[in-house]
Amino acid sequence: MKMTKIYEGSHQWLMFGRDENKPNDIIDTNQYLVRTASRCLLIDPGGVELFAPMLAAVLHYAPVEEITDLFASHQDPDIISSLGLWDQALPNAKLHASGLWEGFIRHFGCESIEYVPIQDNGGVITLDNTELQVIPAHYLHSSANFNIYDPKAKILMSGDIGAALEEPGAPIFVDKFEDHVDKMRFFHQRWMPSNKAKRAWIDRVRDLDIDILAPQHGRMFKGDDVNRFLDWFDALQVGIAE
Amino acid sequence: MQGKSQFVAVASIAAELSDVMDVAKEISLAAANAKAIAFRAGEKAKGFQPITDFINELAKETIGLVDAINEQAIQLYQLAVNEYKMTAASNTFDQVNRLAMNAAYASSLDSPLERVGQNKLECRKQFQNHVEHLLEQLGDVMHPARAARVIAANSRIEASQAGEYLQSLQAVAESVDNAASVIHGNVQRCRSALSIISFSD
Numbered sequence: 033m034k035m036t037k038i039y040e041g042s043h044q045w046l047m048f049g050r051d052e053n054k055p056n057d058i059i060d061t062n063q064y065l066v067r068t069a070s071r072c073l074l075i076d077p078g079g080v081e082l083f084a085p086m087l088a089a090v091l092h093y094a095p096v097e098e099i100t101d102l103f104a105s106h107q108d109p110d111i112i113s114s115l116g117l118w119d120q121a122l123p124n125a126k127l128h129a130s131g132l133w134e135g136f137i138r139h140f141g142c143e144s145i146e147y148v149p150i151q152d153n154g155g156v157i158t159l160d161n162t163e164l165q166v167i168p169a170h171y172l173h174s175s176a177n178f179n180i181y182d183p184k185a186k187i188l189m190s191g192d193i194g195a196a197l198e199e200p201g202a203p204i205f206v207d208k209f210e211d212h213v214d215k216m217r218f219f220h221q222r223w224m225p226s227n228k229a230k231r232a233w234i235d236r237v238r239d240l241d242i243d244i245l246a247p248q249h250g251r252m253f254k255g256d257d258v259n260r261f262l263d264w265f266d267a268l269q270v271g272i273a274e
Numbered sequence: 275m276q277g278k279s280q281f282v283a284v285a286s287i288a289a290e291l292s293d294v295m296d297v298a299k300e301i302s303l304a305a306a307n308a309k310a311i312a313f314r315a316g317e318k319a320k321g322f323q324p325i326t327d328f329i330n331e332l333a334k335e336t337i338g339l340v341d342a343i344n345e346q347a348i349q350l351y352q353l354a355v356n357e358y359k360m361t362a363a364s365n366t367f368d369q370v371n372r373l374a375m376n377a378a379y380a381s382s383l384d385s386p387l388e389r390v391g392q393n394k395l396e397c398r399k400q401f402q403n404h405v406e407h408l409l410e411q412l413g414d415v416m417h418p419a420r421a422a423r424v425i426a427a428n429s430r431i432e433a434s435q436a437g438e439y440l441q442s443l444q445a446v447a448e449s450v451d452n453a454a455s456v457i458h459g460n461v462q463r464c465r466s467a468l469s470i471i472s473f474s475d
Contacts (some may be wrong), residue, residue: 067466087383088373095382118361141359172353210276 033089036204038244038252039185041067043162046093047246050201051085060200061110062135062248067094068160073101074118075189075247076111080140081125082112085235087121096121102145103119104129105167105191105248106174107182127159128166130176150178155259165235169193171180171229177236186243193233194261195219196250206251209260215266224270234266280354283467287408288347290460290467294415295340297460301422301453302333308429308446315439321432322443328425329450332418336457339415346408353401360394367391403466412465422454437446 035065039045049062057061063086064075072094078086090099096269099122104112115137123144129137138147154166157180167179174190178190187270195201198213206212224230247254253261309326312319367383367390374380426447433443 083371084369087370088377091370091374091377091379091383093378095379096386097382116359117363117366120367120390123389 033085035089035093036226038246039182039187039206041161041185042186045182045185045187045246047204047252048086048089050202050204051082053082053085053165054200055175056071056200059110059249060198061235062250062252064163064180065090066094066159066162066164066180067098067186070098071100071159073100073157073159074099074101074166075101076105076191077114077118079110080113080117081156083117084231086114100125102127103157103180104137104176105169105189106130106177107133108174110135111201111248112138115145119143119145126153132176133174140232152176154178159226167240169233171224171226172233173223173225177201181237181242183241183242186241187246188240188244188258189246189248190235192219192223194245194247194253195244196247196251203251206253208221208261209253209257209264213264216264219249220265221270222269227270230265230268230270238262276287279473280358280432281351283471284347284351284354285318286467287349287464288344291340291344291347291463294457294460295337297453298325298333298336300338301450302330304446304449304453305330305333308443311439311442315436315443319432319436319439319443321401322429324434325425325429325432326446329422329429329446332425334389335418337417339411339418342448343408343411343415346404349407350401353397353404357394357397360390360397364412380454384433385393409465409468412461415461416458418452419457422450422457426454427450438450 033048033051035043036047036262038047044066044067046065046245047062048065049060058079058081059078060080061082063078065097066073066075083209090237102118102125104127118125119141126146126148127142128148128150150166152168152170154159154168157166162184163182165183167181169177169179169191177191196212197219198215214245242258243254245258304324308322308329310328312322312344367387371383371387374383429447430444431448433440433447
């Protein structure tokens with residue numbers, strides 16, 4: 033499991049992914065860790081197959097007892113099917129996820145971890161002095177779906193929005209946006225069901241100051257590529273199965 | 275403990291118990307029929323009348339025991355799931371431990387590792403205790419089944435003195451005997467399945 037530090041300031045953002053030992057038949061995922069003075073938030077911790085390499089990788093940067101919070105952008109297995117194992121590792125942690133998905137996500141095993149339901153209009157997760165905003169991204173792609181925005185680091189963790197289906201070992205950041213588009217088109221047209229929902233999300237995030245847009249699959253976008261992505265997504269018709 | 279064989283064994287026990295319950299209800303019905311026949315037969319089936327009450331009691335006792343065992347079997351399934359999950363978690367944590375050998379915070383894994391290991395042992399202990407308890411309860415079901423076979427033999431003797439009611443009462447005795455034999459067989463299979471999982475490690 034590779035680690036890339038994407039923000040270093042009063043707190044840190046670490047991105048984990050491109051696991052060389054991942055089974056070929058499961059989709060590659062990006063996991064993010066926000067580390068403050070005494071707490072860590074693990075964003076979209078990943079599938080059950082990924083638990084061992086993921087926790088082992090995190091232990092290079094934080095002790096188990098400081099992983100106090102988990103966040104699941106939605107209910108999919110590649111996002112949170114490792115929950116039952118985190119439940120064993122972190123009995124005092126909190127899981128922040130949609131209230132709508134609670135009864136479903138609990139199927140993965142959530143007996144010790146406290147499930148903190150997120151209301152439809154989002155909210156705030158506070159880690160020491162760092163406030164992270166929970167931004168609604170419903171129907172993109174899941175019916176109850178959230179992103180995490182860090183106004184200080186100017187990072188938007190966008191879940192499946194901006195995701196791309198890549199070859200193993202793909203670079204961490206988009207280098208040539210025009211070439212990257214082909215890797216995203218099918219994913220967005222097929223998995224994102226609603227142009228109306230897409231429009232609402234774009235209006236919402238255009239107001240945010242974003243340096244890095246960090247999806248759960250594929251490469252991250254930084255600098256001007258963030259707006260390039262928003263323009264491209266704005267123009268794309270979604271909800272298409274051919 | 276082998277997860278798959280455990281689940282299959284627990285599921286097969288539930289199926290066998292469901293059959294035992296059906297057969298016990300059949301005995302109860304046979305007892306009611308026998309009582310009606312014995313009543314009609316009057317003096318000719320005088321010896322048969324108390325036997326019908328006894329058959330009914332045995333059926334009721336079997337139904338009560340199987341009800342209790344069914345509840346235990348459901349709990350056993352939950353314990354099998356817990357034990358399977360804990361064993362899988364423990365194996366995964368061992369894997370994390372190997373992978374994180376050189377990590378700066380590897381030692382912070384000690385406490386979760388120990389906790390998961392203890393949970394696994396506790397689940398295994400609970401599962402095995404439960405299996406032993408269930409084996410005892412299944413042994414209890416064998417008693418009414420054995421008694422029913424003795425009663426069936428007595429019923430045949432009494433039926434032979436019931437004149438024109440001979441055939442009807444013999445059919446009752448036959449039905450009780452068959453039912454008891456089926457229950458005996460099913461319960462034996464449950465016990466064998468349980469014995470296998472209680473000793474597998």
